[in-house]
């Protein structure tokens with residue numbers, strides 16, 4: 348007997364693979380900005396291979412970059428074709444945001460201006476906030492109203508806030524910023540310290556901004572050791588490490604990768620972007636994941652900034668994990684990163700007035 352695997356949306360194509368009949372869904376349109384850059388180079392394969400939206404979901408990729416990069420982008424398009432991926436329904440390379448965002452169901456906003464030598468943080472923020480204002484306006488005009496937007500380009504949290512502000516017809520819950528790379532880094536540090544596989548460490552949280560003020564918090568984390576689940580604090584039994592070296596290692600991991608590779612994290616950033624979007628589309632069940640979302644003031648954080656919280660996702664909707672105890676140490680850390688986000692928001696809003 349053949350096995351039927353039906354996807355949720357209307358079937359368009361039927362593939363018979365020996366005894367298994369797979370009905371393919373209608374393709375969804377997915378945009379990646381900064382598509383000629385280094386994160387996109389890893390990310391595009393993951394999306395087109397089914398690792399993000401599932402093995403029955405074809406994708407039509409929209410690739411946005413700036414006009415001078417169209418030649419490089421052409422090479423990326425050639426390579427995507429040469430991958431001969433069954434789920435890749437089509438590719439649209441463009442330098443026009445309104446063309447890129449037309450009818451998209453998911454948006455990976457990776458493209459941003461890199462920090463150049465001698466450039467102040469303020470100048471970088473000003474340049475990038477303008478990009479995300481323009482992209483918010485274009486999303487508002489032409490994207491699906493249920494589009495899920497993941498901002499990767501830095502300063503990711505504040506860029507996501509600005510993008511949402513300039514796309515008022517799309518719910519603000521649909522704009523998120525990536526702190527999943529920080530979560531993955533934190534999980535991996537703890538797994539190595541304890542000596543267990545990374546999959547056996549859970550409930551590590553990244554609070555706040557994707558910057559050096561972020562708070563990687565292991566106080567709720569658990570690990571499976573010898574078949575039993577135990578608290579990470581109890582297993583490691585070293586408060587000074589968990590509040591000190593663990594936190595700073597995660598905060599400075601990006602800089603350590605740059606020092607070694609002479610280029611910023613790309614493979615791991617692409618993997619984290621895939622993890623974030625997959626969990627948002629397909630759900631987390633009882634797993635906690637960290638996402639930068641528009642704050643409702645939970646845990647005494649400032650409202651209306653994009654703040655990273657632990658969330659769970661059901662039916663495409665994220666929900667902040669409630670009821671966690673915040674220690675005095677955590678309070679200070681949450682407040683410091685919140686303060687930075689409030690300052691960034693003010694600077695960004697000043698730029699947008701111009």
Ligand code: NAI
Pocket residue numbers: 380381382383384385386387411412413416457458459460461478498499500501503525526527528529557611612613616
């Ligand atoms: P990259 O410099 O290799 O690529 C960036 C691409 O964006 C370039 O092709 C550039 O032409 C393009 N771009 C610039 N302005 C654009 C615009 N207005 N519209 C469309 N495309 C535009 O940089 P990479 O390594 O791919 O990183 C991209 C961003 O991701 C950077 O802002 C980086 O800081 C950030 N990042 C964020 C992480 C996170 O955890 N949230 C982790 C790692 C990187």
